[in-house]
Amino acid sequence: MSTSQVRVRFAPSPTGRLHIGGLRTALYNYLFARHHKGTFILRIEDTDQKRYVEEAEQDITESLQWAGLKYDEGPGTDGRYGPYRQSERSERYRTYAEQLVENGHAYYAFDTAEEIEAMRDKAGDANLKYDAQTRGRMLNSLTLSENEVKERIDRGDDYVIRLKVPHGENVQFTDIVRGPVSFETEMLDDQVLIKSDGLPTYHLANVVDDHEMEISHVIRGEEWLSSAPKHLLLYSYLGWTPPEMAHLPLIMSPAGGKLSKRKAEEQGIMVNTADYISHRYEPQALINFLAYLGWNPGDDRELMSLKELCDEFDLGRVSKSGAVFDIKKLTWYNEQYLRERTAPDLLPDVKAVLSQAGINLPEDEKLTGIIELLKERVSVVSEFAEQGAFFFSAPESYEEKALKKAWKEQTPELISSYKERILKLDDAGFNAAQLKKELETVIEEFGVGFGKLMLPLRVAVTGSGSGPDLFASMELIGKQEIIERLEYALNNAG
Numbered sequence: 274m275s276t277s278q279v280r281v282r283f284a285p286s287p288t289g290r291l292h293i294g295g296l297r298t299a300l301y302n303y304l305f306a307r308h309h310k311g312t313f314i315l316r317i318e319d320t321d322q323k324r325y326v327e328e329a330e331q332d333i334t335e336s337l338q339w340a341g342l343k344y345d346e347g348p349g350t351d352g353r354y355g356p357y358r359q360s361e362r363s364e365r366y367r368t369y370a371e372q373l374v375e376n377g378h379a380y381y382a383f384d385t386a387e388e389i390e391a392m393r394d395k396a397g398d399a400n401l402k403y404d405a406q407t408r409g410r411m412l413n414s415l416t417l418s419e420n421e422v423k424e425r426i427d428r429g430d431d432y433v434i435r436l437k438v439p440h441g442e443n444v445q446f447t448d449i450v451r452g453p454v455s456f457e458t459e460m461l462d463d464q465v466l467i468k469s470d471g472l473p474t475y476h477l478a479n480v481v482d483d484h485e486m487e488i489s490h491v492i493r494g495e496e497w498l499s500s501a502p503k504h505l506l507l508y509s510y511l512g513w514t515p516p517e518m519a520h521l522p523l524i525m526s527p528a529g530g531k532l533s534k535r536k537a538e539e540q541g542i543m544v545n546t547a548d549y550i551s552h553r554y555e556p557q558a559l560i561n562f563l564a565y566l567g568w569n570p571g572d573d574r575e576l577m578s579l580k581e582l583c584d585e586f587d588l589g590r591v592s593k594s595g596a597v598f599d600i601k602k603l604t605w606y607n608e609q610y611l612r613e614r615t616a617p618d619l620l621p622d623v624k625a626v627l628s629q630a631g632i633n634l635p636e637d638e639k640l641t642g643i644i645e646l647l648k649e650r651v652s653v654v655s656e657f658a659e660q661g662a663f664f665f666s667a668p669e670s671y672e673e674k675a676l677k678k679a680w681k682e683q684t685p686e687l688i689s690s691y692k693e694r695i696l697k698l699d700d701a702g703f704n705a706a707q708l709k710k711e712l713e714t715v716i717e718e719f720g721v722g723f724g725k726l727m728l729p730l731r732v733a734v735t736g737s738g739s740g741p742d743l744f745a746s747m748e749l750i751g752k753q754e755i756i757e758r759l760e761y762a763l764n765n766a767g
């Protein structure tokens with residue numbers, strides 16, 4: 274393959290938020306383009322006005338940007354194959370559709386939806402296709418006289434242009450992922466190419482643009498595999514060489530079956546890229562995870578940067594079988610990338626999360642210390658608010674199980690003694706090492722084990738039985754607040 278000529282496109286329809294399956298398709302296109310030093314194009318397939326959602330294009334571009342998938346050509350770039358929105362290219366599609374009519378590979382059809390329905394009713398087959406078997410009974414330019422066709426068009430009757438799919442042929446091609454595939458044309462209907470609103474359907478616009486934009490490889494989800502034979506017929510009738518094709522495996526639910534929106538919800542899986550952005554996932558983690566959803570480098574590496582993925586990516590290693598969305602794995606990836614970040618780097622993100630949760634922000638220095646302590650314990654930045662809540666306000670209640678385990682008869686005595694000791698510490702002395710030392714002195718004095726004081730102390734300070742380093746946490750919370758929390762616990766716990 275000549276490497277300089279790789280041109281691939283991500284061609285979403287702006288019908289809603291960008292699904293993570295769509296993001297994976299974009300990623301594979303991006304990786305393939307970068308690997309071959311080719312061009313990655315964003316094309317907006319917005320010819321379906323009924324399903325058009327205005328904010329969707331912005332959601333798509335913002336998601337790609339967040340993920341680091343920069344496109345070389347697309348809306349807003351000065352690529353020489355533009356415009357990159359199909360709605361701005363309408364005229365071209367009609368020209369090609371008419372060319373197909375002239376060549377005898379397409380025809381005008383005037384049937385209303387009711388007439389098609391009636392044809393099916395009459396035949397007693399609700400699924401009967403508009404195809405080589407039935408088109409002869411319908412109202413189209415194959416059955417009507419030239420004059421009648423012209424008259425109908427001139428007086429403004431609704432019509433569509435349909436592809437004249439041949440009978441009894443076999444369309445074959447070799448998919449890069451799936452290998453040889455073949456389709457009998459009997460399975461296809463006479464696909465509408467131009468709708469009654471004058472706009473092209475996905476099939477025509479997609480083929481015309483892939484050709485005009487000189488796309489070398491079509492890389493898309495498996496759900497489009499059944500459209501490929503229609504596209505190949507179009508390429509052949511228009512006299513064009515089709516691009517190579519690679520259909521990516523479906524993304525599966527851990528419970529089995531395709532990961533639909535409903536199935537995802539049942540499993541607590543978020544399906545929109547925007548959700549991962551608002552939950553402040555690490556973009557690199559999602560990218561690394563998605564790259565492995567249907568592909569791997571063939572060795573035991575798991576963490577790979579975008580750059581490394583570009584170097585290694587190979588469509589030949591993409592698997593045929595569905596890839597299961599393992600949420601635990603995604604969490605693991607996120608933890609790895611989050612922990613690689615330094616506390617100062619995390620600071621602005623954590624501040625945003627805390628502000629969103631209505632928490633008054635402490636000074637940067639203190640917050641950096643808190644981040645340092647929590648960094649190893651949170652899986653996603655958004656968790657800083659909940660896990661860090663006790664730093665910012667006294668616990669409103671105590672975790673029942675922890676309290677039961679921690680608070681024994683002798684506890685108030687131990688806590689009081691500890692409190693008296695730390696009361697005497699001056700500001701500089703109120704540090705983690707000293708706070709630990711004081712605890713050791715108390716347990717020695719009382720002749721009890723470490724946990725006898727440590728556990729209730731943790732519950733009194735944090736409300737919970739587990740958490741980050743307690744003494745470091747206490748140092749950050751500060752003397753006065755700690756004393757108040759201990760007094761409160763002495764009066765209210767137990």
Ligand code: GLU
Nearest residue numbers: 284285286318479493497
């Ligand atoms: N517009 C189609 C989609 O929404 C593009 C499919 C293709 O890549 O051909 O996914």
